Amino acid sequence: MIKLSQRLLGPVTLLLLGLTFWLGLWITPPDAVQGNLVRLLYVHPPIAWVALYVSFGTASIASCLYLWKRTRSEVMDRIAHCSMEVSVVFIALTLITGSIWGRPTWGVWWAWDARLTSTAILGVFALAYLALRRANDDPTLRARRGAVFAILTAINVPIIHFSVQWWKTLHQGASVLTSNGTLNVHGSMLWTMLIGFVGFTLLFFWLLRYRYRLEVKRDLKVADTVVEALALRQREGV
Amino acid sequence: MVVRLVNAVVMSRGFPLLSGVDLEIERASLNVVTGANGAGKTSLLRLLGGLDSLTSGEGSVVGVDLLDGDLRSLRRRVGWLGHEGSFYADLSVRENLVFAARALGRPVDDVASAVERVGLTHRIDTTTKQLSAGQRRRLGLAWLLVRRPELWLLDEPYASLDDAGREFFDHLLGDVLAGGATVVVSAHDPLRSSDLAPRNLQMVGGRVRVS
Amino acid sequence: MVVRLVNAVVMSRGFPLLSGVDLEIERASLNVVTGANGAGKTSLLRLLGGLDSLTSGEGSVVGVDLLDGDLRSLRRRVGWLGHEGSFYADLSVRENLVFAARALGRPVDDVASAVERVGLTHRIDTTTKQLSAGQRRRLGLAWLLVRRPELWLLDEPYASLDDAGREFFDHLLGDVLAGGATVVVSAHDPLRSSDLAPRNLQMVGGRVRVS
Amino acid sequence: MTRIAWLVATKDLRIEARSRVLLWQVLPFGVIALLLSGLALGPTQVGNSTAGPGLFYLVTLFVTLLMINRSQALENAPGTKASVATLGLDPAGVFLGKALALTLELWITGLVLLGGSVLFLHIALIGTLQAVPSILVTLTTLAVAGTLYGALTRGGDGPATLLPVVTLPAFAPLLIAGERSFSAALHGGALWEWWVIVVVALVAYTAVGILLYGVLEES
Amino acid sequence: MTRIAWLVATKDLRIEARSRVLLWQVLPFGVIALLLSGLALGPTQVGNSTAGPGLFYLVTLFVTLLMINRSQALENAPGTKASVATLGLDPAGVFLGKALALTLELWITGLVLLGGSVLFLHIALIGTLQAVPSILVTLTTLAVAGTLYGALTRGGDGPATLLPVVTLPAFAPLLIAGERSFSAALHGGALWEWWVIVVVALVAYTAVGILLYGVLEES
Numbered sequence A: 001m002i003k004l005s006q007r008l009l010g011p012v013t014l015l016l017l018g019l020t021f022w023l024g025l026w027i028t029p030p031d032a033v034q035g036n037l038v039r040l041l042y043v044h045p046p047i048a049w050v051a052l053y054v055s056f057g058t059a060s061i062a063s064c065l066y067l068w069k070r071t072r073s074e075v076m077d078r079i080a081h082c083s084m085e086v087s088v089v090f091i092a093l094t095l096i097t098g099s100i101w102g103r104p105t106w107g108v109w110w111a112w113d114a115r116l117t118s119t120a121i122l123g124v125f126a127l128a129y130l131a132l133r134r135a136n137d138d139p140t141l142r143a144r145r146g147a148v149f150a151i152l153t154a155i156n157v158p159i160i161h162f163s164v165q166w167w168k169t170l171h172q173g174a175s176v177l178t179s180n181g182t183l184n185v186h187g188s189m190l191w192t193m194l195i196g197f198v199g200f201t202l203l204f205f206w207l208l209r210y211r212y213r214l215e216v217k218r219d220l221k222v223a224d225t226v227v228e229a230l231a232l233r234q235r236e237g238v
Numbered sequence B, C: 001m002v003v004r005l006v007n008a009v010v011m012s013r014g015f016p017l018l019s020g021v022d023l024e025i026e027r028a029s030l031n032v033v034t035g036a037n038g039a040g041k042t043s044l045l046r047l048l049g050g051l052d053s054l055t056s057g058e059g060s061v062v063g064v065d066l067l068d069g070d071l072r073s074l075r076r077r078v079g080w081l082g083h084e085g086s087f088y089a090d091l092s093v094r095e096n097l098v099f100a101a102r103a104l105g106r107p108v109d110d111v112a113s114a115v116e117r118v119g120l121t122h123r124i125d126t127t128t129k130q131l132s133a134g135q136r137r138r139l140g141l142a143w144l145l146v147r148r149p150e151l152w153l154l155d156e157p158y159a160s161l162d163d164a165g166r167e168f169f170d171h172l173l174g175d176v177l178a179g180g181a182t183v184v185v186s187a188h189d190p191l192r193s194s195d196l197a198p199r200n201l202q203m204v205g206g207r208v209r210v211s
Numbered sequence D, E: 001m002t003r004i005a006w007l008v009a010t011k012d013l014r015i016e017a018r019s020r021v022l023l024w025q026v027l028p029f030g031v032i033a034l035l036l037s038g039l040a041l042g043p044t045q046v047g048n049s050t051a052g053p054g055l056f057y058l059v060t061l062f063v064t065l066l067m068i069n070r071s072q073a074l075e076n077a078p079g080t081k082a083s084v085a086t087l088g089l090d091p092a093g094v095f096l097g098k099a100l101a102l103t104l105e106l107w108i109t110g111l112v113l114l115g116g117s118v119l120f121l122h123i124a125l126i127g128t129l130q131a132v133p134s135i136l137v138t139l140t141t142l143a144v145a146g147t148l149y150g151a152l153t154r155g156g157d158g159p160a161t162l163l164p165v166v167t168l169p170a171f172a173p174l175l176i177a178g179e180r181s182f183s184a185a186l187h188g189g190a191l192w193e194w195w196v197i198v199v200v201a202l203v204a205y206t207a208v209g210i211l212l213y214g215v216l217e218e219s
Ligand code: HEM
Pocket: A041, A044, A045, A048, A049, A052, A094, A095, A096, A097, A098, A099, A101, A102, A103, A105, A106, A109, A110, A115, A116, A119, A120, A171, A172, A173, A174, A175, A176, A177
């Protein structure tokens, strides 16, 4: 079952993303105000959602599991590390798609708006996480410090969200699903967005799996060199 | 058995500091670790003190498992004298020792007698970074006297001590062993006191070759 | 006369590290400075190397006046091996030595042979901060081999060297003296080689008591 | 835990009092940085009441980084680390003690810088006085969070430069909150939201520190 | 002199390249600090073209301080100091070499920060490009002066905190000059006066460094 779903992950992701692009570019109508720019709607929000919630969520859950003695294993550490790395990619994509959207609509590439600012701060958190890992080469130390830092980041997500929210906002509000529960996008657009959300979420896990395997392979290679290094060391001075 | 290591490996940046140590050490024994420069003596002592962590293999020290035991409780029972033992460089000799005594819940009165024993009474209010190399070593010994650990790990204790200091150290070793504590010393010089019958652990290439 | 000190005093934060040293040292002689911990051995060597400056009294080393001579030209002619000699901790053994060779205009080829002589060939590309205490000492010796100074100031050279290292050091001393350089060593252990006939300078309370 | 906290805090404060670095180096630095900020923005911006609180917090932040660094450097000298590790101090106590000492130092610095801001950036005195409680609480949060992040970055290569990278994103919301509550005190306006952010952060960091500081110290 | 300068510069750059502190720590720090400055001033101030150049220089200044510190810390390790002293390197060469390495590092950092400023502080791109030469010269002056002041503060207690106090007053005029010439590039206006100040300072610091660095190193 798990094997099968893993096998299917790649093709299904590709299928859903292909569907999103096809629907987004050819089937859905252009917007009355924004024209063809609205097509970014099928890409930008899903990417942003993955960047902030899916990847940070995965990283912090894995980190908690790492710190809890009973579930501590390098698997958890690797998952946290890899999802944080993939998160950087998605945050960059969020910023890029957002900027591309912002330039024609707001007239600037970047504005000091709440959503944008909090995205940027979280991006810095992800970069800082990677920098922190780089700076420590003892694997246990690195894993522990990384885990603590990831948890601190997770705690910071709401703090950042509210502080920046109360600070000022320009960005698109919750426009798809308004607070009274009414939908205000066209039917085909909604479907496309929904498929996009699922597609990009699956893309995240696909990339994560890929990155994870790479890490395992690298660790195996390291293990080989360890054996070599041990033999070399044991011959020293004999 | 105070120390038990089975094929212990410690890696650092891809280099094996210890490349598979098998070792057992009995309670109240005196063990001298010898070996060429870079053989791994300091690394072994650091592992035993819980200051570095085990990469692979098994091990336990004073009953604490090195892989998933509580290293902090291990460290608490171990005394360490390293190549560079300077404590808080901005505090005086007395302040450093009072800090240690308070931290361990020992009576503060022990401090004066420890300082007296290592012969630093005339420098008791001198800032540690002002001390000479040998005086710093002596402060390290005083620190151990206040600590009274179960397992003493001493990395080249003779280095930079003068004759009187070495004499004192030999006396101390005798007392410590008589008190039931275990001692592991790394040294390039043979121990001076002839009353002690140390076990020699020779290290080569990150491993112990018990003789 | 390589060294001449008259009533030399060195103060540091109101404390006299040296409290009036009178000393003369001849060319190509071997001098061993002994004394209790804190007697002032390190301070004396630092003064001779131009690393600390004279507070009062008179002095000249290799012809450079300590009060108003050019201390930099003095330092250039002096070799120093201190308690902590680690050079640039982020550079490898080779890079450190190449830097020294280039700085002094010596041929870079000397480096490999110096490393060979101190037995660090298998660590030549290791970062200095990764080295063990004794290996760092050996790097210090290699540095001196590349430098080939007139006056060698060695602060406890035996400390943390293994037997092979000490043997090598004794050989080196012989060569250096034969080459006409002057050596001042501080030590707590007697020199091992019996061929050398060192002059003993005993220090007590910041002064030299020539015996 | 409180006994160790007290022991560590007094030790840190004693070292600080002895070296006088706070008095002679950190405080002058902060005051000069304030002056420079005034200069960098030019006369048109100064006296501009929006910029004042922001600049005060920006400078305070840099000073805080310097002090966190010092606080961690004390523990990080090669000899010190191993010897103190064998004391097996209760990590929660160490965390609280270092945070306590840092808080006190930051309060002193913060109040001096506040005086400097009134002088050099022409912030209104009355409003500034009303902002003092919120500033002290913000500084406490900075100290607690800083102690935690300081331990996280300790010992690697060049911790002096890694620390800012790691702390800045975490300090950003605190900075915003502090600046807003300062501005609110100056111009009137709802204060409580900012209090909520800062206090929630304080509680969260304290809890994480007490629970996880030990994890950072081990190995 | 030039031989030693080259030797010292390559040594410093090699250590920098090895530790990657510039890439992984200093640059991110600078970018975050820019972001934070934008935050601290609030959305209303940003895009305000007077503030932009000032903030850019303020952040550059803090980054410069970090880098001077690192550059001096290399020479200041206890073992290093004595061993290198006995090489008796030509002090003028050491000074030039360290200044050269620092200049290069600052140029890289400055250009990245400039990009960040254009993005986050909304400084006009064209004007910014025109300002690049003046910025590079100002950075060079900062590097040269910083090397000199770094040597001055080296070795005391906590150089990490003493340095800013000593440098800030000296950097203040450079900062103003740089900011003005940047503003002039943005809005048009007389540029040459600011060039004069910066270049005179550069020449003066270089001359003093070559002549007097040796005095600083001795004892
Ligand atoms: C660099 C610029 C931008 C960044 C960093 C950014 C970031 C974000 C983030 C973090 C989300 C939240 C995703 C979620 O909560 O699920 C989001 C959602 C969204 N963004 Fe952006 N954005 C940017 C520019 C823009 C622009 C210019 C527009 C359109 C004018 C836009 C339209 C949207 C929409 C419609 C959503 C979905 C909102 C919802 O339904 O809740 N974004 N963006």
